[in-house]
Amino acid sequence: MQRPVAIAAAGIVATLMGGALIATTILAPSDRLAACRTGNVAGGFNRLGGPFTLIDGAGREVTDADVITEPSLIYFGYTSCPDVCPIDNARNAAAVDILAEDHGIDAQPVFITVDPARDTPEVMGDYAANMHPEMVGLSGSEAQIAAAAKAYSTYYARADEDPDYYLMNHQTMTYLALPGRGTVEFFGRDDGPEEVAQRTACLVEAAD
Template sequence: MQRSIAIAAAGAVAVIVGGALVATTILAPADRLAACRQGNVAGGFDRLGGPFTLVDGSGATVTDADVITEPSLVYFGYTSCPDVCPVDNARNAAAVDVLEEDHGIAAQPVFITIDPARDTPEVMGDYARNMHPRMVGLSGSEEQVAAAAKAYSTYYAKSGDDPDYYLMDHQTMTYLALPGQGTVEFFGRDDGPEEVAERTACLVAAAS
């Protein structure tokens, strides 16, 4: 009787261990990504991000495959923005420094204009260089910018009738895109550079 109980108990342990092994080997990657995230997207993160074709600061046409070659903090805004864009871009630049210094991860801030009429490739290149040596500034035609914004489900619209001194309404999310993974997280304005770096490092580790 005791031998039967022992065999049954051993079988139960084997099932538990086996189940844990399956969970670790099959479910762990997705679970680890979910454990690192605070954001949530209806329909999944596959709905955010995707192919784009834009123009970099040197005037070269680039695609998402050319740009997202390392963990990238992607932000849509414009250089004439009087308030939120400089703060958000500075936060993203600081997060990149924290990632490198504290986690040994090379990453880049990516700034995509929503105002290509004023933000030419040259303007974006100068802005990016002044903000951070690793920042990538991207512009393009109205159609190219609209397609990139649509891929990331980000909203923007011109505000005001003055042809030179108008503002742009826009969302202020920063998207974390990983090479070969796509968009895996987004950050709000209240997330500080340390928080952005910590979650990014967690997601980079989970995705590798």
């Protein structure tokens, strides 16, 4: 009495395996990317990211095309941040190391300040160099920072009026951008470095 059930179950497994094979071989690139994601963006991921012009740690004006030359984990924050920014930047730096060691993928963490009044290009350059040798630290004028944040639909605002010791409110998403493709995923604070690396590797391989 159990044999027909076993045969039916085997048929279901075979069907599922066949579907998996089709999914990995003939799906469109956009579908392959979607299979790697856990996040969704209303209107599509092309709504996140876009052209920007900022200043790097050496004082040079750079564009998004200059910066995103390899998979990039982009984070908006500020160097005086007392809690979340150091942890999130360290997580992104650790994910980059895992990508290199376990997946053979070169990637970079990118840190864009939302506090250009205190975070000069030199300050951002020093912070980035101390955090990770591959980290890119970017500053710019108020207008340049605002434009970059708007491109990534990220929020920030000064929290109080103290001229020297104020805090900044800001979102804490990390955006994964691929050269020639733009933003393909975002990561939250609960995603550990292994999770970030695994999903990034999946997306990089699916995009190739």
